[in-house]
Amino acid sequence: MNHWLIAPILIPLLGGIVQVFIGYAPISLRRTLAMITTVLLLASTIVLTVLASDDSYRVYAFGNWQPPFGIVLVLDRLAALMLLVTAVLAFFCHLYSIHRADEGSRQFHALFLFQLMGLNIAFLTGDLFNLFVAFEVLLIASYGLLMHGGGTVRTVPGLHYVVLNLAGSALFLISVGMIYSVTGTLNMADLAVKVAQVRGDDVFLVQAGGMMLLVVFALKAAVLPLCFWLPKAYASATAPVAALFAIMTKVGIYAILRVYTLIFGASAGPLANLGMDWLFPIALVTLAMGVIGALGAEKLRTLIAWQVIISVGTLLAAIGLGSEEGTSAALFYLINTTWIVGGLFLVADMVARQRGSAADGIVTAPRMHNRTFLSVLFLLGSVAAAGLPPLSGFFAKLLILKAATPGLAMAWLWGVLLVGSFVTVIAYSRAGSIVFWRNVSGHIAETEKLTLPITVAAGSLIGLSVVIVLLAGPISAFTDATAAQLHDADAYIQILQTPMVGGKES
Amino acid sequence: MSAVAEYTIAVLLLVGGFFTLVGAIGLARLPDFFTRLHGPTKATTLGVGAVMLSSVVFFSSRGEGVGVVEILITVFLFLTAPVSANILAKAAMHIGVGTTGQTRGKPWDQ
Amino acid sequence: MTLPLVVLLPFIGAMFAPLFVQAGRTAIAIAASVPALIALAALYPHWQTLADGGVLVQTYQWLPALGISFSLRLDGLSLLFALLILIIGLLIIVYARYYLKAKENVGKFYSLLLCFKGAMLGIVLSSNLLLMLIFWELTSLVSFLLISFWTHKQDARRGARMALAVTGGGGLALLAGILLIGRIVGSFELDDVLAAGDLIKAHELYPFALTLVLLGAFTKSAQFPFHFWLPHAMQAPTPVSAYLHSATMVKAGVFLMARLYPALAGTEQWFYMVSFTGMATLLLGAYVAMFKHDLKGLLAHSTVSHLGLITLLLGMGTQLAAVAALFHVINHATFKASLFMAAGIIDHETGTRDMRRINGLWRFMPHTATLAMVAASSMAGVPLLNGFLSKEMFFAESLQLNLPGIWAWLPPIVATLAGIFAVAYSARFIHDVFFNGKPVDLPIYPPHEPPRYMKIPVEILVFACIMVGVFPAISVGPLLYAAASATLGGDVPEYHLAVMHGFNLPLMMSFLAFFGGLLMYSQRKRFFDFHARFREVDEKAVFEAVISNLVSKAHRLTARIENGSLQRYAMLLVVSAMAVSLVPLVNLGIAIGDNGLSPVDWPTAVAAAVLMVCALATALMHRERFFALVLLSVVGLVVALAFVRFSAPDLAMTQLSVEVVTIVLLMLALFYMPSWTPLETTTGRRIRDIVISLAAGTGMTLITLAMLTDPFSSISDFFLENSKPGGGGTNVVNVILVDFRGFDTLGEITVLAIAALGIYSMLKNMALTPPPGDGQGHPWTRDAYPVMLRQLARPMLPLALMVSVYIFLRGHNLPGGGFIAGLITSVALILQYIASGMIWTQDRIPFRYHNVIGIGLLFATVAGAGSLAFSYPFLTSTFGYITWPVVGKFEVASAMVFDLGVYLTVIGATLLALVSIGRLSPHSAIKSKKEGA
Amino acid sequence: MMSRLGFPQPYLSLTLFLVWQLLSDGISGGSVVLGAVLAWLIPQITRGFWPQRPAFIKPWHLPGYLLRVLLDIVSASVTVSVLILRAREPRSAFISYPLQLEHPLAITILASTISLTPGTVSADVSDDNKTLLIHALDTDDEQAVIDEIHRRYEKPLLEMFQ
Amino acid sequence: MIAIALNITIAMVIIAALLNVYRLIKGPDAPDRVLALDTLNINAIALIILLGITLESRQYIEAGLLIAVMGFVSTVAMAKYLKRGSVIE
Amino acid sequence: MELLFALVIGVLVASGVYLLLRARTFPVVVGLTLISYGVNLFLFSTGRLATGSQPILGSAESYSDPLPQALVLTAIVIGFAMTAFVVVLSLRNQADNDDDHVDGRQPEAVTEPESAEVSRQ
Numbered sequence A: 001m002n003h004w005l006i007a008p009i010l011i012p013l014l015g016g017i018v019q020v021f022i023g024y025a026p027i028s029l030r031r032t033l034a035m036i037t038t039v040l041l042l043a044s045t046i047v048l049t050v051l052a053s054d055d056s057y058r059v060y061a062f063g064n065w066q067p068p069f070g071i072v073l074v075l076d077r078l079a080a081l082m083l084l085v086t087a088v089l090a091f092f093c094h095l096y097s098i099h100r101a102d103e104g105s106r107q108f109h110a111l112f113l114f115q116l117m118g119l120n121i122a123f124l125t126g127d128l129f130n131l132f133v134a135f136e137v138l139l140i141a142s143y144g145l146l147m148h149g150g151g152t153v154r155t156v157p158g159l160h161y162v163v164l165n166l167a168g169s170a171l172f173l174i175s176v177g178m179i180y181s182v183t184g185t186l187n188m189a190d191l192a193v194k195v196a197q198v199r200g201d202d203v204f205l206v207q208a209g210g211m212m213l214l215v216v217f218a219l220k221a222a223v224l225p226l227c228f229w230l231p232k233a234y235a236s237a238t239a240p241v242a243a244l245f246a247i248m249t250k251v252g253i254y255a256i257l258r259v260y261t262l263i264f265g266a267s268a269g270p271l272a273n274l275g276m277d278w279l280f281p282i283a284l285v286t287l288a289m290g291v292i293g294a295l296g297a298e299k300l301r302t303l304i305a306w307q308v309i310i311s312v313g314t315l316l317a318a319i320g321l322g323s324e325e326g327t328s329a330a331l332f333y334l335i336n337t338t339w340i341v342g343g344l345f346l347v348a349d350m351v352a353r354q355r356g357s358a359a360d361g362i363v364t365a366p367r368m369h370n371r372t373f374l375s376v377l378f379l380l381g382s383v384a385a386a387g388l389p390p391l392s393g394f395f396a397k398l399l400i401l402k403a404a405t406p407g408l409a410m411a412w413l414w415g416v417l418l419v420g421s422f423v424t425v426i427a428y429s430r431a432g433s434i435v436f437w438r439n440v441s442g443h444i445a446e447t448e449k450l451t452l453p454i455t456v457a458a459g460s461l462i463g464l465s466v467v468i469v470l471l472a473g474p475i476s477a478f479t480d481a482t483a484a485q486l487h488d489a490d491a492y493i494q495i496l497q498t499p500m501v502g503g504k505e506s
Numbered sequence B: 001m002s003a004v005a006e007y008t009i010a011v012l013l014l015v016g017g018f019f020t021l022v023g024a025i026g027l028a029r030l031p032d033f034f035t036r037l038h039g040p041t042k043a044t045t046l047g048v049g050a051v052m053l054s055s056v057v058f059f060s061s062r063g064e065g066v067g068v069v070e071i072l073i074t075v076f077l078f079l080t081a082p083v084s085a086n087i088l089a090k091a092a093m094h095i096g097v098g099t100t101g102q103t104r105g106k107p108w109d110q
Numbered sequence C: 001m002t003l004p005l006v007v008l009l010p011f012i013g014a015m016f017a018p019l020f021v022q023a024g025r026t027a028i029a030i031a032a033s034v035p036a037l038i039a040l041a042a043l044y045p046h047w048q049t050l051a052d053g054g055v056l057v058q059t060y061q062w063l064p065a066l067g068i069s070f071s072l073r074l075d076g077l078s079l080l081f082a083l084l085i086l087i088i089g090l091l092i093i094v095y096a097r098y099y100l101k102a103k104e105n106v107g108k109f110y111s112l113l114l115c116f117k118g119a120m121l122g123i124v125l126s127s128n129l130l131l132m133l134i135f136w137e138l139t140s141l142v143s144f145l146l147i148s149f150w151t152h153k154q155d156a157r158r159g160a161r162m163a164l165a166v167t168g169g170g171g172l173a174l175l176a177g178i179l180l181i182g183r184i185v186g187s188f189e190l191d192d193v194l195a196a197g198d199l200i201k202a203h204e205l206y207p208f209a210l211t212l213v214l215l216g217a218f219t220k221s222a223q224f225p226f227h228f229w230l231p232h233a234m235q236a237p238t239p240v241s242a243y244l245h246s247a248t249m250v251k252a253g254v255f256l257m258a259r260l261y262p263a264l265a266g267t268e269q270w271f272y273m274v275s276f277t278g279m280a281t282l283l284l285g286a287y288v289a290m291f292k293h294d295l296k297g298l299l300a301h302s303t304v305s306h307l308g309l310i311t312l313l314l315g316m317g318t319q320l321a322a323v324a325a326l327f328h329v330i331n332h333a334t335f336k337a338s339l340f341m342a343a344g345i346i347d348h349e350t351g352t353r354d355m356r357r358i359n360g361l362w363r364f365m366p367h368t369a370t371l372a373m374v375a376a377s378s379m380a381g382v383p384l385l386n387g388f389l390s391k392e393m394f395f396a397e398s399l400q401l402n403l404p405g406i407w408a409w410l411p412p413i414v415a416t417l418a419g420i421f422a423v424a425y426s427a428r429f430i431h432d433v434f435f436n437g438k439p440v441d442l443p444i445y446p447p448h449e450p451p452r453y454m455k456i457p458v459e460i461l462v463f464a465c466i467m468v469g470v471f472p473a474i475s476v477g478p479l480l481y482a483a484a485s486a487t488l489g490g491d492v493p494e495y496h497l498a499v500m501h502g503f504n505l506p507l508m509m510s511f512l513a514f515f516g517g518l519l520m521y522s523q524r525k526r527f528f529d530f531h532a533r534f535r536e537v538d539e540k541a542v543f544e545a546v547i548s549n550l551v552s553k554a555h556r557l558t559a560r561i562e563n564g565s566l567q568r569y570a571m572l573l574v575v576s577a578m579a580v581s582l583v584p585l586v587n588l589g590i591a592i593g594d595n596g597l598s599p600v601d602w603p604t605a606v607a608a609a610v611l612m613v614c615a616l617a618t619a620l621m622h623r624e625r626f627f628a629l630v631l632l633s634v635v636g637l638v639v640a641l642a643f644v645r646f647s648a649p650d651l652a653m654t655q656l657s658v659e660v661v662t663i664v665l666l667m668l669a670l671f672y673m674p675s676w677t678p679l680e681t682t683t684g685r686r687i688r689d690i691v692i693s694l695a696a697g698t699g700m701t702l703i704t705l706a707m708l709t710d711p712f713s714s715i716s717d718f719f720l721e722n723s724k725p726g727g728g729g730t731n732v733v734n735v736i737l738v739d740f741r742g743f744d745t746l747g748e749i750t751v752l753a754i755a756a757l758g759i760y761s762m763l764k765n766m767a768l769t770p771p772p773g774d775g776q777g778h779p780w781t782r783d784a785y786p787v788m789l790r791q792l793a794r795p796m797l798p799l800a801l802m803v804s805v806y807i808f809l810r811g812h813n814l815p816g817g818g819f820i821a822g823l824i825t826s827v828a829l830i831l832q833y834i835a836s837g838m839i840w841t842q843d844r845i846p847f848r849y850h851n852v853i854g855i856g857l858l859f860a861t862v863a864g865a866g867s868l869a870f871s872y873p874f875l876t877s878t879f880g881y882i883t884w885p886v887v888g889k890f891e892v893a894s895a896m897v898f899d900l901g902v903y904l905t906v907i908g909a910t911l912l913a914l915v916s917i918g919r920l921s922p923h924s925a926i927k928s929k930k931e932g933a
Numbered sequence D: 001m002m003s004r005l006g007f008p009q010p011y012l013s014l015t016l017f018l019v020w021q022l023l024s025d026g027i028s029g030g031s032v033v034l035g036a037v038l039a040w041l042i043p044q045i046t047r048g049f050w051p052q053r054p055a056f057i058k059p060w061h062l063p064g065y066l067l068r069v070l071l072d073i074v075s076a077s078v079t080v081s082v083l084i085l086r087a088r089e090p091r092s093a094f095i096s097y098p099l100q101l102e103h104p105l106a107i108t109i110l111a112s113t114i115s116l117t118p119g120t121v122s123a124d125v126s127d128d129n130k131t132l133l134i135h136a137l138d139t140d141d142e143q144a145v146i147d148e149i150h151r152r153y154e155k156p157l158l159e160m161f162q
Numbered sequence E: 001m002i003a004i005a006l007n008i009t010i011a012m013v014i015i016a017a018l019l020n021v022y023r024l025i026k027g028p029d030a031p032d033r034v035l036a037l038d039t040l041n042i043n044a045i046a047l048i049i050l051l052g053i054t055l056e057s058r059q060y061i062e063a064g065l066l067i068a069v070m071g072f073v074s075t076v077a078m079a080k081y082l083k084r085g086s087v088i089e
Numbered sequence F: 001m002e003l004l005f006a007l008v009i010g011v012l013v014a015s016g017v018y019l020l021l022r023a024r025t026f027p028v029v030v031g032l033t034l035i036s037y038g039v040n041l042f043l044f045s046t047g048r049l050a051t052g053s054q055p056i057l058g059s060a061e062s063y064s065d066p067l068p069q070a071l072v073l074t075a076i077v078i079g080f081a082m083t084a085f086v087v088v089l090s091l092r093n094q095a096d097n098d099d100d101h102v103d104g105r106q107p108e109a110v111t112e113p114e115s116a117e118v119s120r121q
């Protein structure tokens, strides 16, 4: 049993505990320890990614209890990919936060690290109920982070976010209960086995449960019509938090990808491909809604928040194609959009801090102090986000477009995606030209100077777009292999045969 | 189980049930809050005490030891009932709940 | 390496150009010239190969999975364009050196210009369609930045955005088209695509592919109805306009059509789409150019018109027409670039571009005037200049079209008419600017000749116009042949490049155009009056209005849907969950499983009735909030009883302890809130909500019924079997919590800890005004800490602690455990706070709750991590029985340490949360310590 | 001496020890050791919550008092039952009882006793701890109630507490 | 005999509980409701004990203890809310 | 028995959902609590209903399914943490907006007879 698997969970947990203790220590100490934690986490996820590249499944059985009885972590390519994407994003968000954003409360770093812990559990766990627990860990931390920073702007969006997710959690439990009540198990691999054997009236129970679970994941992923909590919540969050939240909707996507390929995959008997016929049209509508929202945005951060919804729609549309190519393309897109949207949130914050009361509003304002640098970052970010060449977003979109096979689905996907891109380009160019170029005379008395941490953090996240382009070959090879692994549910099921330490058997 | 134990248990149960019921009847039908306060404070507490005792006798006569937790609960209830009554009465006086016309010496009228 | 070098050098130059800013404009201009010079030198050795119809392809693997390779191709066609890009680019660099003012952002300018050049070279040299598309979109992007170079000018920003929208959008269509072609051919390599022309044209996707590709080409080349962006792109600095609109940007569309000519051309669809678009553009551009008072506006519309001409030629589908198209590409590039530069000089020297004010410049700048007049004559199609030659070929081809019936007349008439307009606006350019009386109110007066070197690029281009015009075969013959050969797949028709082809119909058309044009110009007043009757449409304003309209529509739609109403969002969530499960639930119906129903005992029935009544009452009476709380307590109590009734003592205990803390919490909050909920929703809304909630309840009832009566087996037998031997405890629920699924519990206490920390930080610095009384006219009592309660509460703490220990220790084997014990301790402490107040209690608690939480989490984690030392996985428990003297045999389990962590976390978290809220209370600050003594 | 050994409240420690023995499954070496540990540890932790030592002078009076109260509770319940089940509306009254006891614990014990015994509930203790407000369920003679309480309960308590 | 007595007692306790619920819903004042809730808690303890005797199991006793403790605290808290507003201050 | 239990869950969920859809934070929180009661009972009952068979080894002849019980325990605790958070969040909402409307604003009063107003002495 490879103990590296718990590293992404234990590192932030221990780091978070330390932060709880040192809440009243000097901020420099807290920052140092927090950054060390995040760096260690990043290192561990790199190790896991390397490990996962051999296409095997690694199992970590908590308490040395054989699956399906105990809780297991399962490392495969998908898990590793999600971990790495998260850790990279988190590192830069964290770096950004030590500029000033973490000063609002003494618990910021603890909440930040616990948030990462929850995310990492979600990506690694092989147990449906433990996935619920992971969701709760990451949600409660996200609630805290969302409310971080005082002021009144975040209260109502935060309240909506929390209440809806509480209702979502209830729904999650109902779904898990329905599935357990028929299958009598919680381990995902075991569920894959048992769900395929369900017959009779039980089919309806599991079907209803599975569909409700899809709604839960759709809520997390912010799919129409469950996406309206997102724009205001994200737009009002503190910058590094909003940036970190770029991964939050992807957790929902991840869960859909995991559960509906493994448990309700192609070989799930009467329940095969459950919900997939809903996914594709809803994804396209979500994408369209996101585009409309982005076009109508009045603030940069709102625009970027809608970009999150565009991403969700795009991702699910690609996944909804149901093919390995589609999944691979979605994963490639996921990497790109997570980092870029995160970077854009940071850039928007830097912009807002240089424009006085205009903040990030898409309105005329006095000229920014670091206009050139910020405008270049914004330009690169929006090019990457809108999917224009030559940055990574284009390649991601290209993969998605290519993944469609001729037919009605392709026509819809291409149409919505391309028209969506077109409108997005208009939205970004409009926003950018107004914010950066349409200046009035005068100047803001006290604009915030750019410091090294925030410059590096925002610059790097946006710059990752170039890295993705340079490494597009290896990355797409990785996502191809990930998609292939994901669509081979039978291989996953073999984890049930993993021997325990000391030959402990069921 | 000895017959004595059985009788004891049965009697205690019935006594407990009776007082519990009487306490509740008092709560339900007495005319104002302060009069209603008497039923639960005394009768119900005693009733549950009796039921507890029957449980103690029941399990100890089966050789399962003395039910300390039952005794603990009973003692606890006897200790807390007056305090509950006290603070509820204070709250009621504070709010100025209605009393029956016959009540004399209402302190909040003064 | 030649071709990658040619493409990449400009980008490298773009990166380094800004470094030369400090060294001055000349230095940076020289630096910026280097890439082009190297590129020209690098291309020179390949000339002979290409002239012979050879092709140079250099391929590098890049992203095979995407079908993208870095493969470049140099043939006659790409050479023709590459030379235009490089040479005119060089001239532009020189010109811009003098055009830009020292204080302007010269570094940015040259950097963008070089980027643009690189992107254009990428387009023309790509041998992979997707690679080409990347460069294609890159030109849109860079042109956006170039057009908006003067970012402070609103027109510049708008023009840039419009250009980006149109050309970038067209690029997206092109992307789709290319992907379709790739799907048909199975490759994006140009070699494969060009070789598969028949396959493509026969494919059912061909109409879509062609339409999409043409959309890309037409938008880029400013074809009707996408022409409108081009004139507004003139907001760019003149070197940019000269470059983008003569040799590069707009020619990309033409290049694309030429490039894909063998693959896509030759069908009816191609003919109709391309030639009619070209015709419309040709005529429209020429007509509008006539009426533009802006010097650059005239040139821009003329560009539109000439692009229409080239497109029309390509659309004709004949080989000769294609040759003519290529020829006109060269000619147009030369005369248009020089005209733009001249216009820039005039603008530069007079401070305006308004032809109504610019008059009689001949007197002030005769040299520039001469150059401009030659170039304009070429544009008009005056013999002995290059424009004449290609236009002649165009007239000839327009007569060759086999359109049915009367339609056959259409092309020559359109061509002639456009020729007339072209002569007219060229005449206007010459007459109205250089003659026509005296200048009117020039911002800079008197104008001078520009710096000497600024005119050199113009001179070179004008010289080229004349050379080609007089010696076409010698000057451009080989290049044109090579390009035609590449375009037509080696199948070059017979043609002659000569100044005169004899006295034929095309020449007649030329004459007609020439004199017609002059006549028209002489009668311009009437035409102007005629034209003035139509309202001038400012496309930029229209575009801006459309976008603004769209934006505000989008904003309104978004605001209407995303209206910030939690009630709506929650309703959507509930309804979504019901909608997706509707079909299975309808199929399920009232399903009673094989196990059937078991009998109901009446006490349970009564309890259930109480629960249901109180739950419904909570919903019905919720507006009286305190009452709702009391009812909620009853519900919680009966739920706990249900757990007892159905064999779950641990759950009952947990439920009971959690419930009281929840109720206290709710009351703490209720203190600051209205004690009544106002009636806000309409009856209709309430009825809707009742229907939704009844549906939800019915669904849950059906599900539960079906489930409970369904036979069942689970993995739990394993837990029952292994709880004692493997986990060392007989309370299986507890062993699951601390051992089998200890990881869930770790997550659970983490949630608790995070919640408390989050609450703590959220409440920091929160200002809440407490109500002065309970809302029914009673001020709060001053008696905060009743004596009886205080006296009772204090001895209860040690007793409660002992009970906690008892519950904790037995938990592994009997109902209880760390969580319940923790809540008992917490509640006992809460009682102290209630009875004796915040300050009094806090004084007696020697630790910070943060640290309790931290220690709790640490215990749980360390207990779990202990097994790592023995290379067992995290949370592997171990237990043993130890016999000590006096104490006797007792069980020691690592799970106990874990449970201790749970215990501490629960205490820390619960109290941190409650105390944080309590601290808000103004009393806790006002009341002195003696109050609680 | 006890407090120097770490038993600041010996009675509490003793109570805890005894209760622990009862809670445990029979008295064993383990339960004695653990009970002793708890009897030491818990008062240590909760020491701050006992600011004053209860001023017991004669604690041996307590069992007799408790027995009397217990018997009175039973009779009280019967009395109240009769009152409750009787159809007539009760003649309630609030009675201000002048306290002679001074120690808050003593007052609490008296008030609790009153609440548990016939026909009376302690409704309030005045801020100065001098007056106890009593609600009598059914009485005609307030002074008789006061005298009865004083004789039956306050006197023994006065003897117990200084 | 125990069984008969048990059934009668259960019946009486249940009726008592119903009467308490009646008072709880009827009110009319908040203290009445809290008092009814408090009494209902005590009834619930009795029911748990009776269930224990019925099932001859002592596994549920501690639940009764918890109702007693938690019920008291919640009564105290509610009463304090009614007269003081802030429960913890 | 099963029908009764199912009805209880249905009523809890229905009441909770109705309150969840109200416009003020307080009823919403109460609604969420009711829903979680229903959900906990439901999750608990996925192990089916059994009398006197608590999963304490040696204390009964047969044992009910312990796993759902453990899950519900976890769910109760998590639900508690979440409720606490949302309660405090609604406090903050009250503090920020001086009102407890879930959307942080006071919508126009509904003009209809206040017949549902509960009268209070």
Ligand code: NA
Pocket: C354, C355, C356, C357, C358, C359, C360, C431, C432, C433, C436
């Ligand atoms: Na003029």
Ligand code: NA
Pocket: A063, A064, C726, C727, C739, C740, C875, C876, C877, C878
């Ligand atoms: Na273990």
